[in-house]
Amino acid sequence: MLWRSSFLTAVVPLCFASPIFPRWDDLEVKHAWSSVPRNWISVGLPPNGTTIDLRIALKPHREDALVGALYEVSDPAHEKYGAHLSKEEVATLVAPHPDTVELVHAWLGHHGVPASSIRPSYNGGWLTITSLPASQADALLGASYQVYRHTETDETLLRTVEYSLPVDLHAHVALVAPTTYFGGPRALHRTSRLTPTAKHLLAGALDDPPESPTTVSSSCAGMIVPSCLQALYNTGSYTPTATDQNTLGITGYLQENASQADLTLFLSKLMPDAATADFTVVSVAGGTNDQNNPTLEASLDIQYAESLAFPTPTIFYTTGGSPPFQADENTPANTNEPYLDWLDFILAQSDIPQTISTSYGDDEQTVPPDYAQTVCSLFAQLGAQGVSVLFSSGDTGVGDDCVSNDGLNTPMFLPNFPATCPYITAVGGTTGVNPETAAGLSSGGFSNYFARPSYQDTAVSNFISGLGTQFSGLYNASGRGFPDISAQAENFIIVIGQEPFLAEGTSCAAPTVSAIVSLLNDYLISQGKSPLGFLNPLLYSTGAAGLNDITSGSNPGCNTDGFSAVEGWDPVTGLGTPDFGKLQAIVG
Structure with a gap:
């Protein structure tokens, strides 16, 4: 299968002959x-x-070498599928x-x-x-x-x-x-939010949760606990065994703190068999994990990743260099770049988790194109080494503040980065049971920076053909479509500071799907096979049969009803939600 470059910008041939007399002032x-x-x-x-x-x-010397190698090892139809590259081999490709x-x-x-x-x-x-x-x-x-x-x-x-x-x-x-990347009020923003709910009702749910991990309880329609997700996505009968080799990574920014005490309470109430679970904390660029100040995003990510993937070892990467910033006389402002700080750290490691979940993102147009493209290439390095990188798609439907920021104020839908990067898997949101429908908050659409990758040509073209002239001019029909996959994103019970809350957002969906991917990796590794690595070429080909298609709901925004979920891929729920049993059979 042939693959094409994913950047909208034209590939500029590199002229490797150094100028004899370079003009540094030109x-x-x-x-x-x-x-x-x-x-x-x-x-x-x-x-x-x-x-x-x-x-x-x-x-790099060979500009398309990394992407070419990434697609070879990620395409189930290619003879090199699963033959992931070593750190040294990647270094050669990007040199x-x-x-x-x-x-x-x-x-x-x-x-x-x-x-x-x-x-x-x-x-x-x-x-x-x-x-x-x-x-x-x-x-x-x-x-x-x-x-x-x-x-x-x-x-x-x-x-x-x-x-x-x-x-x-x-x-x-x-x-x-750092140069022109300012980020903004949603820079690396948390894609979840608390829902006002009487806490005594939540406390009661903690004390009397659904018990069956194989049957979807009617209570799951209004309140999600781990057993709901096990039943919805068919993971309840699987127990990981490759726990000495397989690891799940969760990234944290913005001084987010994951509490071990909260995790223990959460699991003791909702998954007693996993109540002994813990996680390893790795500090990147001065990141901290204050046990006295547990926060929403980290609590949500850790509690659902651990509950669904237990007993798979989990690492929480806490990355510093983000607000609030305390100035001193020599460093008056924040000069760090959290994505780059974390990528610098993780790409230097010899042992990287096979699955990594991230629940943060920015409006794509607030990220300079050169920054977005270069950071996206770093995620491609992880994929080439056999790492499945997943990002939540965002919580603003097709967008808010829906005008361009180039001074022209052109009306437009607003995609999110890194969800638009073609070398990661973007996770959208669903809600409800029997059937699941698209969650209205689920961000999705089309990139203005990255061209549509070939792996999604057929799926996205079918959607655009069905869309016709609706929303013409508000989105880039030739751009990379997102999300790729989805999962539940509303009414999640979590514990913060020993008290129950409800949370919502695609931050619920990303760790859910990541945990399921981690279970698939556990199964493959236990069979002596390679982990999945970059998921999208699989999902858009043979893997699509292992997903539950979501065909109702939409993602309103920009004073429109947004895109609609339809049969096949759509920019609300992607290809659908995972069925672990079916996917296990497909990849095994």
Whole structure:
């Protein structure tokens, strides 16, 4: 099967012959916003002595080699299916040409950047410069770094609204960060929210939950507990056995804290056989996990991942570098990039969980295209190594604040990133039982940055044909469609601070599907087979028969009814919800 590049931007041939006399003062804009992103205001230049850590993404020698290899090992019809790459093999595929490295080092040397402050990262495809004076970063990038404050959250960032590179470097450098990625009030936002419900009713549900993991109780229509999901998605009769090899990873940002005491109470009430479960905490970039301050997102993710995948070992990655940010005289603003901090860490590891769930995202248009494309390629590195990476699709239907941010205010649906990255699996939301229907909050649509990947050509084309001219001009019909799959996303009982709450959002769906994928990986590993890795080529081919098609409901937004769930793929529930038993038979 042939696969095509997933970026809308044209592939620029790399010119590897270094210019004999490069002109470092001949600058060309790499990315610029038309104005300061909405809700951000400049509060002035950073104080003298302010430093910043810069990351420079170098373009690989063979630009399509990584994606080509990813699809080979992920396509069930390919002879290399399941033959995932080692960390070293991936590093070879993403390695820049020696001319690129030489030219970039010459540029840095011209601007007085000491070699001792430069280190390679991300399998050698990036250079990280530590403690660079902000004034020197300005000169290096033709930029104007300033301290920006968000008018609603008071978060501060050290950013520039524009940066440039010498013309001779554009064919060699994919991205410099942090530069123009501001994020916003929903940057890495939690895709779940508490529902006002009388706590005494929830307490009663905790004390008298549905017992059968094989029969869907009528109570599941209004309140979800782990046994509801086991019955809905046919996992109740499976017990993991490859627990010495298979691991499930959960990522956390925004100072989210997962409580072991809350997990124990949750499981003792709802899954007593799993009440001994615990999780490992791994700190990334100064991330913490305060046991005295449990929070919604981490509680939801850990409690449902653990309950469905038990006794599979679970790792909670807590990543720092996100608001609230405490300034000091040398670091007046947040200069970190949480996605990049976590990816830098995880790609350096020799042992990575086979399944990783993330419940955060941004409006795609708030993420600079070069940033989105380069970060997406890093997720492709994980997929090539046999890691299934899943993201919640978001909770805003087809969007809110539905205009472009390019100064033209063009009406448009707003897709979410990283859900639009073609190398991850995006998880939408459903609600109700017998039958399940689309949850109105389930974000879905079409990317404006990434072209439709070939693995979903048929499925997405069928949907667009049926849509006709409805919503014409509000979405990109040639873009990557999302979500890919879905699961329950409303009325989840969770425990926070030893008290019960109800939660909703595709943050409920992502750990649910991730746990089911982890069970599939456990089964494969127990049979001496490779884990699933990047899921989408499987889901859009033979795996579709293992999904429950959702054919009713919609995802309203932007003053419209949104897209409708239909037979086959749709941008509300994707291909449907998982049936573990059927998928087990398909992959086994």
